Amino acid sequence: MSTPDLDPRLHAGALDHRDDHAPGDEPLEDVGHWVRNANLGLGFSIVLTVAAFLLAGSNIIYAPAVPVALIVLAIAQMGVHLVFFLHITTGPDNTNNVLALAFGVLVVALIVVGSIWIMDHLNQNMMPMEQLMRMQP
């Protein structure tokens, strides 16, 4: 029922190091490579997550700096996931993936920063509530 499963080019040896890679995929690597990557990713993620949870509930560092520290930890952990779980690298076989990711990050940044910026200014420029109430007929 199931046809020969491997990519025939893998047998023919036609799949070489010049092939592009899809994200999360490295067809030529052995199991040890995957397991090692998974272990590293899990290890780094646990360290970063525990650090974030410890920081949030304590006053180890200067309190007003906690949100910034949390965001830095979150971005670091996203990087760990991208590298170890999604296998995004800087190699030329990954150029397309990185470019798509860069565009995604740009759009996300525009949406989030733009929304916060615009809505904050609208809020600042709005008439105070009691004044607004007084203007009601």
Added chain:
Amino acid sequence: MTYTGLPASVEAIRRVRQDPHRLGHRAHGPGEPVEGTGHGGTGPASKRIIVGYGFWIFLLSDIVIFACFFAAFAVQRGATAGGPTIGEIVDIRRVGFETAALLLSSYTCMLSFAATNARNRLWTEIFLLLTGLLGLVFVALELWEFVELAGRGITPQRSGMLTSFFGLVGLHGLHVTLGGLWLATMMAQVLLKGFRREIIHRLICFNLFWHALDIVWIGIFTIVYLMGSGA
């Protein structure tokens, strides 16, 4: 001129040792075209690359949707309308367990793909099952949280902050639930159809989806829960 460089062959060996995969030194331009690279000479890239890359584009646009919900929450954060603030509805312990469940499920998901690459059907199924169970734990914890909040009269219609809170967290929970259904389908397909090429393509996509959900959850537990609990 007394300087003599290394012989060319030694130089080449040194380069291969430092960079065994030849990253950054890939031949471009002239040179014989390689089948399946999608560089124009020999037709399109292989299906495996096209499927994975297309799904990557879908995931990025999905993350843009999440970004809209994040922006809504960031803007509505203080709009409590006299109701509970975000700090009053966060249970850090439960969020810790949710995070642990999702992170471990990401780990077992990757191990399942390692087993897939080794064409080991049993371990693929075992790790997929573990992934699904951990995902189920996550969804159950989140449902428990929502039910508990609703019991205290904290529902989406209470305030702008709660609307965006339930919207963002609920959208992620919905993704995990649908991902769980997909996972069950993939387990059945691996069982019945084996490692056919298109099945492996689907497994690649499922892995990407599951890892992307974990990345979104990092944003949620940091921005909504941890930063909320301090505020």
